[in-house]
Amino acid sequence: MSEWIRTTLGDLIELQRGHDLPSQDRSDGHVPIIGSFGITGTHSVAKYHGPGVAIGRSGAAIGTATYVDGDYWPLNTCLFVRDFKGNDPRWIYRLLDTIDFMAFNSGSAQPSLNRNFLRNIPAAAPPLSEQRAIAEVLGALDDKIAANTKLVEVADELAASLTRKGLDVSQPVALSDIADIVMGSSPSGSSFNEIGEGTVFYQGVRDFGVRFPSNRVWTTAPVRLAVPGDTLLSVRAPVGRVNLATEGTCIGRGVASIRSYTGRPFTLFHLLKGSEEAWAPFEAEGTVFGSINKSQLASLLVPSLGAGQEERLEGQLAPIERAIASALGENANLAATRDALLPQLMTGKLRVKDAEKALENAGV
Known part of the structure; x- marks a missing residue:
């Protein structure tokens, strides 16, 4: 960890509060809207170019980190990174995900974050090349989880479609x-x-x-x-x-x-x-x-x-459900691997080359 530097969050990024966008002012589009808990909808107009990183600013969502690749609109319920100051956005997202922001609550009855209170949070940062390598390792796990999640969605819809075709709604x-x-x-x-x-x-x-x-x-x-x-x-x-x-x-x-x-x-x-x-x-x-x-x-x-439809349908559904169970089980293992690697990689206790071995063992 000799190449890492000890610094503060304010030296690594600049945070800014998001912007109002009432529901009546939104129009159909593909621009993600980031709120306190993550992506809450879409809009036709982007407020900022991506990639974007934001954290929930108030309530139960304090510190919930969100990352988007493309252009986006951050709502005023979140704080977003206005300036990455040369750091890798994906690594910054992981860094924010490891910080317990509730400890920096500036609210009273309703927990909230004041960006000025966050500047002096201690942080350790590796060189940019190491940041990118860490982001790649963790991103590979997320990508595999996303692929399995898509498989489950498609398989679930296929199962639903097969079921609908076999139903006799006239004879409940x-x-x-x-x-x-x-x-x-x-x-x-x-x-x-x-x-x-x-x-x-x-x-x-x-x-x-x-x-x-x-x-x-x-x-x-x-x-x-x-x-x-x-x-x-x-x-x-x-x-x-x-x-x-x-x-x-x-x-x-x-x-x-x-x-x-x-x-x-x-x-x-x-x-x-x-x-x-x-x-x-x-x-x-x-x-x-x-x-x-x-x-x-x-x-x-x-x-x-x-x-004669019930036996036939069960025969069609069984292999689909086995595939869904397999994908969900793999996702649980991948998420556990990611969550175990995250704090070690983000503190320099585990180096990327060692983490890559863990990915090989996880089949990524």
């Missing part, structure tokens, strides 16, 4: 006629832990992902259980969100487990996933939050499948 059936329904029940809060002891527990959609939920909370006193392949259905706002169980799972009051009577889990999953209109009335019925109870769920009418 009650959900209880095609699946077993188990409503969740929450264990005692004293049984919860976040160290992996017992059975993984899901109270609602907080941990739902694109296809599978993320493990965050476990319970040593499970009450109602789902098994691998069951569809996990959100029964409280937002009603109708679905994921697939990958292991024995304890379900709380915000989740129901739906299990195909015919042993065709993917067909059932996509049937429920594609039934957005069926859930709308239950989102509107609650006084504060939408919900659906077991009797309502049991009598819910869903499209049926034409004669």
Whole structure:
């Protein structure tokens, strides 16, 4: 790390507050609008040339870093880099992503960042060539994650299209006629832990992902259980969100487990996933939050499948779902690798040549 210099954030970049752009003033276009949490929409006019880097300026989004390659419009809910002062923009993005900006909150009731308070944040910077090499290593991981994410999107749409083609909307059936329904029940809060002891527990959609939920909370006193392949259905706002169980799972009051009577889990999953209109009335019925109870769920009418279609459709969906699961699993490993490398590379504790070996091991 001998070539690195110890400096301050203000010596590396110049931050500036973004600009108002009310929704009524926006027009269709391809210019990304950067807000506090990232890209929030598009516009036909760019305020600045790219590449661009910004961080959330207030609230829960403080310090959330965003990078764009092209021209962009930064909103006043973020601070953007007005001048990179000769540093690599992608490396600056990574640097900002490692700083705990909440420690520099200048607000009172509402957390916020004042760019003048940030100038003296200590930082260490390598030569430009090293900055670019670090950005390349981390960017390769992000690129692979992005490619897998696109694969998942395409595969998901293909699965949805195949399901729609097999449906017979003229002959709806009650959900209880095609699946077993188990409503969740929450264990005692004293049984919860976040160290992996017992059975993984899901109270609602907080941990739902694109296809599978993320493990965050476990319970040593499970009450109602789902098994691998069951569809996990959100029964409280937002009603109708679905994921697939990958292991024995304890379900709380915000989740129901739906299990195909015919042993065709993917067909059932996509049937429920594609039934957005069926859930709308239950989102509107609650006084504060939408919900659906077991009797309502049991009598819910869903499209049926034409004669001989269910087995055929399950055969089409199974390899698609395997590809989705593989891509999502690889993404989890890639993200873990990136997150482990990031702080070490950004502090000079790990050199690029060593990080490249880690990428080879990760198949990048």
